[in-house]
Amino acid sequence: MAILEERLAGPEASDQGTIYNDISERLAAGEFAAGSRLKADDLRRHYGVSSSTMREVLFRLAHNGFADFEEQRGFRVPAASMERMLEVRHMRILLESEGARLSIANGDMEWEARLNAAHHKLAHIEVKMRTAERLREHIAIWTRFDWEFHETLVSACGSQLLQEMLKGLFFRYRQLLVGLVTNYGFRSGTVDEHKAILDAALERDPARCAEAIRYHYSFLDDLDQPGVTSLGVANQEVANPAMAGTRVLK
Amino acid sequence: MAILEERLAGPEASDQGTIYNDISERLAAGEFAAGSRLKADDLRRHYGVSSSTMREVLFRLAHNGFADFEEQRGFRVPAASMERMLEVRHMRILLESEGARLSIANGDMEWEARLNAAHHKLAHIEVKMRTAERLREHIAIWTRFDWEFHETLVSACGSQLLQEMLKGLFFRYRQLLVGLVTNYGFRSGTVDEHKAILDAALERDPARCAEAIRYHYSFLDDLDQPGVTSLGVANQEVANPAMAGTRVLK
DNA sequence: AAAGGAAATAATTTCGAGATTTCTTGCGAA
DNA sequence: TTCGCAAGAAATCTCGAAATTATTTCCTTT
Known part of the structure; x- marks a missing residue:
């Protein structure tokens, strides 16, 4: 499935791809507060499409991690932890x-x-x-x-x-x-x-x-907060030999 | 977004999650021929839901790689190459x-x-x-x-x-x-x-x-066909030091 | 005043019809 | 026969209202 495709049409065209790109750019620019709801109805009015179309776009965004989806509870901007x-x-x-x-x-x-x-x-x-x-x-x-x-x-x-x-x-x-x-x-x-x-x-x-x-x-x-030790990047402990035996194409 | 969730309800219940699980299992069992179309209308009738609901399920399947989606051309079973x-x-x-x-x-x-x-x-x-x-x-x-x-x-x-x-x-x-x-x-x-x-x-x-x-x-x-050299698994050439310096949690 | 619950409000989800696009079929010309 | 094209058939996509579910508000009870 085509995902995150290039920007195509003019600003007045409001097909799904255009709306997807616009919202994803607004999300990537931090326009919506983390944790806030993505109200389908507000966005629907803003882009001049129906609720079903808006819903489809939001599902695409959710799949790519741009939004969280909970059944019967709609879409939210993921908390940026x-x-x-x-x-x-x-x-x-x-x-x-x-x-x-x-x-x-x-x-x-x-x-x-x-x-x-x-x-x-x-x-x-x-x-x-x-x-x-x-x-x-x-x-x-x-x-x-x-x-x-x-x-x-x-x-x-x-x-x-x-x-x-x-x-x-x-x-x-x-x-x-x-x-x-x-x-x-x-x-x-x-x-x-x-x-x-x-x-x-x-x-x-x-x-x-x-x-x-x-x-x-x-x-x-x-x-990173002190005390919050996580999937850090420093201090080698174990080498990953996962792909050690992987041939390459051609 | 909840994906590939456990099977929940009985066979007669036809909410989205149930339909998703049923179709994904049928796909994983090879029931549909690779490359064939997933006709929304046929499936819609089979599960007794509307076209919009069916469309949503198919999108979820496509998002997880179970189906290919092309705009204006619907859904297909991915070719198993x-x-x-x-x-x-x-x-x-x-x-x-x-x-x-x-x-x-x-x-x-x-x-x-x-x-x-x-x-x-x-x-x-x-x-x-x-x-x-x-x-x-x-x-x-x-x-x-x-x-x-x-x-x-x-x-x-x-x-x-x-x-x-x-x-x-x-x-x-x-x-x-x-x-x-x-x-x-x-x-x-x-x-x-x-x-x-x-x-x-x-x-x-x-x-x-x-x-x-x-x-x-x-x-x-x-x-693997002879001559079709691909991302094979044998014959080490280069080790991947990618995650060499990765600390672990806790 | 605090807690619980019911009514009112607001949101999500489903639906089926209509609009649009793609695919198929059949006819005619080269 | 092969190719192109147009009309018909079949599919996808969009829409807005109706049904369902969650949330808030406000009143009652302790």
Whole structure:
């Protein structure tokens, strides 16, 4: 099923895809308070569609983690807890490292070129954002380029399924992040971190790439409450030999 | 959003959850041919609900990978290709090994007891199935015990998200398997394979547990067409250091 | 004043008909 | 025979009202 598809139509067109994208963007921008109800009737009026259509859109959002659904109790904005955040991060690191490993093994020069291009666009906006007055104005385009870079990184992994799952995790992560930190999740350090991921990928070093990916998300540990020990990212204890014996495509 | 919830009501009750469970079981049992259409109107009549309700159920199925959805073209049973199968397997091995690793690190004696209990039930039905005349009759209960064992294995991992994702993958895998092999995916070897996973988990050996999990799915390689090199399970090339530095809960 | 419960209010969920789109069938031309 | 096209058939999608369920309000009782 098509999920999180690209924005297509103009602002007045209100088909399901458009509404889905608009609400998901508003959610990812933190417009709705965490824990508040997504009133189907209010949204229905706002977008000028019927309750059934609105309900379908809300179900799609719920499936991708943008909303919580309880029978007979409607839809709510998920509470942005640090526990949930660390769970999403954990899965992102696991899938993104694996996807990068496979892409490094499978990717051709065309993949390298696309990755370079995606990083160039991302770095451009991020450097500008470091000195920008109003971050808010750049968040939408930054989110898009950020996603395109991470998507391209794993685009040669050979698994459509991995890419779909990672896409859901990316936007879920973004929504939670916006609810927990300031500046919409942008930090000046992200520039260097994305560069480190790019370099490791282009040098075909999966171990270093995985380490760079892990480091990219490690800033969350500084926000973690003392005493709330969770799925942290530091202090190795056990190596995961899960995919040790996995051949790659082609 | 409640997904794949337990079977609740009697056969005559036709609320959404019941219909969802019934259709998903029929799909997992291979009742509908892969690639065929899931006609909303036929199903609607069969379950005695309106088209809107039926549509909602079908969306839920699509969201969990049981059906494919295309706008204006309705719902279809996903084609059971070996490529898709190997992708799902790949994700299952990745997530299940990681979940087992975390459970081994976090799980207490109560977890060990639950795992033992789940395996006992699974082994009982599997031993019986090795000599059973009509496998068909045991598939539903076997599927349930099989799931409960794999679920319990990762139940102490500390990540609700990982468990949800794994649940979706389990039933997706089962559906694809039924479409590709005989005997509904049951092999006599599964008895020993599940035992190996259990032993490694109880001995708190994550590496051996991951290896046992991998081996549990390796039979697919024998079915793989020569020349169709895919996300196979043999022939290590690169180790995945993705989660090397991941602390565990508690 | 606090607690319990019933009525009023507000939300979700279901329904079936109508509008829209896609698929099928049959006819005619190359 | 093969291809294109148009008319008919069949399916999906949207809609708004009705039914169901949850929530709030307010009155009664302790």
